[in-house]
């Protein structure tokens with residue numbers, strides 16, 4: 001009988017949030033908690049200027065390395081020694097990342113059983129408070145349709161203001177991203193990067209959607225932070241941004257989500273975030 005009672009209690013705990021009378025009865029309490037979380041989350045881990053600084057450094061180096069002088073096919077396919085004399089896998093994007101930010105990250109099988117792919121520091125060292133990844137994907141305002149794209153899609157990220165980022169690199173999600181990216185080109189300038197949809201993104205930060213959720217044994221070492229692309233963002237750097245608006249909207253700044261390190265992280269460590277925490 002005890003066993004049955006415990007099972008009943010467990011079912012109630014997971015069901016009560018969908019039981020309308022319970023929701024109505026607890027509305028004022030829940031709203032207060034939500035307000036507190038939202039207020040607390042307004043404190044950014046690092047200021048936007050520091051995020052911009054890191055992105056400018058990386059994108060500037062990427063642009064240099066992408067220039068026709070060193071963009072011969074062999075240089076892309078075969079790693080060549082970087083400034084430190086070391087060989088770096090991953091071609092010029094990885095070399096640019098190591099040179100400009102002092103670390104490399106990449107996707108590999110997770111250390112967690114049955115968790116699929118994860119993201120690891122493969123070289124160098126990430127200091128606390130560094131911009132260490134980006135969450136790529138199509139940006140949907142809360143009122144925009146996403147039902148079809150959301151089916152069997154574990155890569156939808158929800159910001160506090162209800163903006164959604166669809167970071168799935170397959171199926172309809174992939175088609176939508178490519179289509180919006182083509183639509184937004186400004187003459188010769190690409191305003192977003194579609195290469196995160198492939199195995200070799202040209203912006204090596206754009207793998208944040210593969211970071212797994214933390215647990216008691218594997219606490220979070222990175223945290224999500226919203227970053228609205230400022231007006232001063234150089235037009236030639238837009239080609240490295242792995243986000244695009246679903247609707248063409250020139251008035252609203254483009255929302256990006258970056259991951260910021262919560263502590264020093266060394267080579268070989270897997271990155272873990274808390275799926276339920278984001279700061280504005």
Ligand SMILES: C[S@@+](CC[C@H](N)C(=O)[O-])C[C@H]1O[C@@H](n2cnc3c(N)ncnc32)[C@H](O)[C@@H]1O
Pocket residue numbers: 110112113114115116117118154155209210211212213214215
């Ligand atoms: C956004 S994806 C992360 C990338 C994913 N690991 C993959 O290979 O596609 C979220 C999914 O990863 C898996 N996942 C994330 N964190 C996990 C954890 N701590 N334990 C087990 N699975 C996890 C779950 O399947 C979840 O739906």
